[in-house]
């Protein structure tokens with residue numbers, strides 16, 4: 001078969017893989033989507049339990065802009081409110097204005113800004129970058145501890161790039177907040193980097209859950225998806241991908257789009273040692289303890305960050321404050337995020353013990369947590385967040401510009417090794433397909 005007639009293999013039938021497959025097919029390429037698990041969706045799936053509580057596996061909500069582009073606008077509910085707060089010194093402080101009002105934080109931020117104007121030195125770590133923007137006081141009390149709990153790595157060892165994930169302009173944030181209040185919609189802030197933010201881009205949630213998005217795009221390539229088909233190897237000859245091995249069989253391919261975690265590629269790639277060093281890239285595992293309660297609005301905000309070391313978790317989310325439909329009337333769910341490493345005490349703790357530990361700490365914020373508690377559902381993931389460790393930051397940036405093996409195109413959150421949300425994954429994957437088509 002001429003190489004032009006061979007299919008493009010797409011590894012993974014999550015959001016990125018299905019977007020790539022759909023875009024390639026639209027441009028006339030035969031595609032073959034290989035998915036290890038028995039279902040599509042990856043991190044974009046929602047499950048509903050027998051009592052009517054919904055839980056999202058990864059993604060929580062999307063924007064009206066993305067839903068509209070997929071023709072799903074009418075199937076989505078508008079999210080009316082979104083807000084964040086930080087809990088310290090025994091109380092909640094709204095983000096960002098509650099922090100700005102803190103005189104110690106503000107003075108320290110002003111001092112850092114002035115020092116930054118006088119010095120030309122570039123920040124060499126995430127800690128330096130935070131200090132330069134927000135001052136030492138806020139970094140030491142809030143941002144640093146959160147970053148460390150989230151990534152499992154000291155802020156001094158993380159690359160400054162990690163801080164760029166946070167929206168910087170207070171003025172713009174203020175305007176988008178006001179627009180959200182006036183329109184009674186949760187205007188998306190700091191959510192998409194590929195397209196501009198504006199008052200006309202707000203959060204929505206598909207009526208039947210996040211999986212609806214993936215199911216919609218899968219309709220375009222349904223006949224090419226092979227479930228329960230883990231890819232065992234990518235075969236490279238002359239530094240070009242020529243085949244994939246699936247269920248012991250080698251299948252010749254024109255190219256490989258991979259949404260698999262970038263650090264597993266060295267093990268999968270046979271015939272090249274150019275990417276052996278990618279095995280050291282790390283993802284932060286997480287345990288999510290979803291707790292069901294009687295009542296609503298138990299947390300002071302949708303998301304509550306808890307940087308103080310006494311808490312087992314670093315973030316609490318009461319999604320029903322944004323999306324009341326996720327729990328039956330008069331009931332709610334609070335999710336606690338616990339950073340961990342595979343095999344450590346948190347990872348191996350029984351679900352009951354984890355829940356008991358989280359409930360005990362939660363009582364500082366929700367004093368009647370135990371009396372209201374109805375049950376919990378614990379989820380563990382090995383691949384929650386890519387860790388931007390300084391030791392491999394230069395290599396990460398190099399890969400973003402050019403992948404060293406021809407015919408392998410990394411896509412998606414784990415493939416690109418970046419903190420990407422679904423709208424960004426969509427546009428970046430479309431761009432990767434465009435580049436592939438242009439390169440012939």
Ligand SMILES: Cc1cc2nc3c(=O)[nH]c(=O)nc-3n(C[C@H](O)[C@H](O)[C@H](O)COP(=O)(O)OP(=O)(O)OC[C@H]3O[C@@H](n4cnc5c(N)ncnc54)[C@H](O)[C@@H]3O)c2cc1C
Pocket residue numbers: 011012013014015016017034035036037040041042043044057058059060061062229230231232259260261383384385411412413414415420421422423425
């Ligand atoms: C906690 C959390 C919250 C988030 N919240 C939001 C949010 O609110 N809004 C938003 O827009 N985004 C959110 N995101 C991001 C969003 O979930 C991701 O951007 C998106 O789902 C990533 O899709 P993906 O296809 O890149 O990866 P994945 O969904 O991980 O898909 C990869 C697929 O590859 C398969 N696979 C793995 N190994 C193999 C193999 N060897 N062979 C074949 N297949 C294999 C996996 O089974 C999986 O199906 C969140 C992410 C996390 C972790």
